[in-house]
Amino acid sequence: MRVIIVGGGIAGLSVAYFLERAMAEGRWRGEILLIERGQRLGGKIVTVREDGFLVEGGPDSFLAARTEGRALIRELGLEMEIIAPQARTVYVLSRGRLMPIPEALLMLRPDPGAVLRARNLSWGGRLRALLEPWIPPRRSDGDEPLATFLRRRFGRAFAEGIAEPLMAGVHAGDPERLSIQALYPHLLAMERKFGSIARGLWNARSARPSGPLFVSLRSGMGALVDRLAASLHRTHIALGRTVLGIAPAPGEGRLSYRVTLDSGEIVEGEGVALAVPAFEAARWVRDLAPSAAARLAEIPFASTAVVTLAFRRDQVRHPLNGSGFLVPRREPFPLTGCTWSSSKWPGRAPEGFVLLRAFLGWAGDPEAIAGEDAILIQRSVEALRPLLGLRGDPVRAWVHRWPAGMPQYTVGHLERLAAIERALSPFPGLRLVGASYGGIGIPDLIRQAREAAERMASFLDSYCSYGG
Numbered sequence: 406m407r408v409i410i411v412g413g414g415i416a417g418l419s420v421a422y423f424l425e426r427a428m429a430e431g432r433w434r435g436e437i438l439l440i441e442r443g444q445r446l447g448g449k450i451v452t453v454r455e456d457g458f459l460v461e462g463g464p465d466s467f468l469a470a471r472t473e474g475r476a477l478i479r480e481l482g483l484e485m486e487i488i489a490p491q492a493r494t495v496y497v498l499s500r501g502r503l504m505p506i507p508e509a510l511l512m513l514r515p516d517p518g519a520v521l522r523a524r525n526l527s528w529g530g531r532l533r534a535l536l537e538p539w540i541p542p543r544r545s546d547g548d549e550p551l552a553t554f555l556r557r558r559f560g561r562a563f564a565e566g567i568a569e570p571l572m573a574g575v576h577a578g579d580p581e582r583l584s585i586q587a588l589y590p591h592l593l594a595m596e597r598k599f600g601s602i603a604r605g606l607w608n609a610r611s612a613r614p615s616g617p618l619f620v621s622l623r624s625g626m627g628a629l630v631d632r633l634a635a636s637l638h639r640t641h642i643a644l645g646r647t648v649l650g651i652a653p654a655p656g657e658g659r660l661s662y663r664v665t666l667d668s669g670e671i672v673e674g675e676g677v678a679l680a681v682p683a684f685e686a687a688r689w690v691r692d693l694a695p696s697a698a699a700r701l702a703e704i705p706f707a708s709t710a711v712v713t714l715a716f717r718r719d720q721v722r723h724p725l726n727g728s729g730f731l732v733p734r735r736e737p738f739p740l741t742g743c744t745w746s747s748s749k750w751p752g753r754a755p756e757g758f759v760l761l762r763a764f765l766g767w768a769g770d771p772e773a774i775a776g777e778d779a780i781l782i783q784r785s786v787e788a789l790r791p792l793l794g795l796r797g798d799p800v801r802a803w804v805h806r807w808p809a810g811m812p813q814y815t816v817g818h819l820e821r822l823a824a825i826e827r828a829l830s831p832f833p834g835l836r837l838v839g840a841s842y843g844g845i846g847i848p849d850l851i852r853q854a855r856e857a858a859e860r861m862a863s864f865l866d867s868y869c870s871y872g873g
C-alpha cells in the first residue's frame with residue numbers, strides 16, 4: 406500500500422504525521438510519499454532569520470484556543486516555545502488617524518463601556534451597536550454575506566469600522582462576498598440559540614479562554630515545520646517535483662491512482678491526499694469527477710503580499726504601543742493592515758531596531774501586489790510614513806508575495822464542499838485537505854489533516870483485509 410501526499414505545506418506535512426502515527430499504532434501498513442514542488446517544506450509558513458531579525462513571510466501566529474494546534478505542538482515538544490503577544494492593543498485607521506479598539510470589541514463583545522469608548526464610531530453608530538441584544542434574529546437558516554450579518558446585528562458603523570476589518574481582514578476578503586456560515590458559524594449559532602451575539606457571548610463567558618487569542622513560537626512559525634518534518638521517519642519526501650496529473654490506474658479489484666510528475670516519472674498509490682490549493686486539485690480530478698472539478702474551480706483566491714520593514718528605533722516617532730493596526734475598506738489607504746512585530750512578539754528585532762509587517766492586497770484588488778519588490782516597499786513606507794512618523798528609508802526590507810494565496814470562502818462555500826465530497830465519494834482513497842476547504846488557520850489545517858489521515862488509514866486497512 407502506498408499513500409501519495411501532494412503538497413508539503415502544513416496540511417500535507419500533518420497528513421504524513423498522522424498517517425505515520427496510525428501506522429505506529431498498527432492501523433495500516435504501507436509507504437508514504439510526499440511530493441512538494443518547491444525546494445523547501447512549509448508552503449506559506451516561511452520564517453527568515455537574518456542579522457538578528459526574525460521575519461515571518463506568512464503566518465506569524467495561531468489561534469490559542471484550538472486544541473488541534475496545541476496538541477500537535479505539545480507532541481512535537483514545542484510547548485516551551487509558545488509565546489504570548491507582549492502588546493495587545495489593536496488600532497484601527499479612521500480618517501487618517503490611528504484609534505485604539507477597546508479589547509472587548511476584538512471579541513465582538515458589545516460591552517457598553519467598550520462600545521462607548523470606540524472613538525472611531527459616531528455616537529449614532531455606538532448607540533446602534535449597543536442595541537444588538539434587541540435586534541430580532543433572522544428567520545431563515547441559509548448562508549449570508551459576512552457584511553450583511555454584521556450590519557444586521559450591529560449596524561453599519563460598527564460593522565464597517567471595527568468588525569469587518571477584524572473578521573474579513575484576516576482573509577484578505579470582501580465582506581460582501583464572504584460566507585458567515587463557513588467562517589464564523591459560532592456567531593450564527595449564537596444568534597439562533599440566544600437571539601443575539603451579546604447574549605451568546607455572555608452565556609459562553611465561563612468557557613472563554615482567559616489568555617491571548619493568538620500565540621506564536623519563539624523561534625518563529627517555521628519551527629513547527631522543521632519539527633514536524635524532523636518527526637517524519639517513515640515518509641519519503643521528494644522536493645522540487647511538480648505533480649502534473651492524476652489518473653485511475655487499471656488494476657484488478659482495487660482502485661489505485663497514477664500520479665504524473667514533471668520529471669516524467671509516474672508513481673502509483675492506493676491513497677492520494679491532495680494538500681494543494683483547490684484550483685490545482687480541480688485540474689487533476691477533471692477526468693475522474695468532472696462535477697467535483699467544476700465546484701473546486703469555483704473557489705476564488707485573493708493575492709496578497711507581506712512587506713516587512715526594519716527601522717532603527719530613532720527613525721520612528723510613534724511609540725508603537727500596540728500590536729498594530731487594521732484598515733477598514735472605506736479608508737483610502739494602500740495597505741490592509743500593519744503588524745508592529747517587534748512590539749507584538751519578543752525577539753523579533755535586535756536592540757535599537759523595530760520591525761513592521763505591512764499587508765497589501767485583498768480580494769477586490771488583484772493589482773495591489775503587482776510591480777517589483779522596490780515598488781511594494783516604497784508604497785508601504787510612504788503609506789506608513791505620516792502615520793508612524795517614519796524618517797528616512799528602512800535599514801532592511803523583505804517582500805513575500807502570495808499570488809492566489811488566500812482562498813475565499815464565499816457565500817455557499819459549505820454547500821460547495823458538500824457537493825465536492827459527494828462527487829468524490831466513489832474515490833475513497835482520494836482526499837482533499839488544505840486551506841481551500843475547512844478553515845485556513847493552522848489549527849484548522851491540522852484538524853483537517855488528522856481527519857483525512859484517519860479516514861485514509863481505515864480505508865487502506867479495509868482494502869488490505871478485503872484484498873488480502
Ligand SMILES: Cc1cc2nc3c(=O)[nH]c(=O)nc-3n(C[C@H](O)[C@H](O)[C@H](O)COP(=O)(O)OP(=O)(O)OC[C@H]3O[C@@H](n4cnc5c(N)ncnc54)[C@H](O)[C@@H]3O)c2cc1C
Pocket residue numbers: 411412413414415416417440441442443446447448449450462463464465466467468646647648649680681682685709710711807810811838839840841844845846847848850
Ligand atoms: C500572509 C499570510 C498570513 C497568514 N497568517 C496566518 C496566521 O497568522 N495564522 C494562521 O493560522 N494562518 C495564517 N495564514 C493562513 C495559513 O498560513 C495558510 O492557510 C496555511 O499555511 C496553508 O497551508 P496549506 O498546507 O493548506 O497550503 P500551502 O502552505 O499553500 O502548501 C501547499 C503546498 O503545495 C505545493 N504545491 C502546489 N502545487 C503543487 C504541485 N502541482 N505539485 C507539488 N506540490 C505542489 C506548494 O508548493 C506548497 O508548498 C496566513 C496566510 C498568509 C498568506
